[in-house]
Amino acid sequence: MKKRPATLRDLTRLLVDFRNARDWEKFHNPKDLSLALSIEAAEVLEHFLWKSHEDVEAMAADPAAVREIQKEIADILIFALLLAERLKIDPTEAVIAKIEENEKKYPVEKARGNARKYTEL
């Protein structure tokens, strides 16, 4: 990799180039990209399965364990970006729109310091 990408659009371009060079676009339909995204999210969960709170805290302090989770987070982001690209969703705009939606659902004066759902505020 020559240049480090700076934006989600740059990352998506890099992923699409990687995919297209391997002729994998034919596999990247919305269903399979969604399944892959969910499977990668489950791979994060696998790191925490049957672990105590103390085990998890030890993992969080272990650079080797964190690196393994980092790989799964990268996989999640990769499939989320590929799914967005396939559906012509701008991921930056999608996140901004969701933050704005959540700001309305969770106004600071009602939501600060509690984890209740917006329907219970």
Ligand SMILES: [Mg+2]
């Ligand atoms: Mg993975």
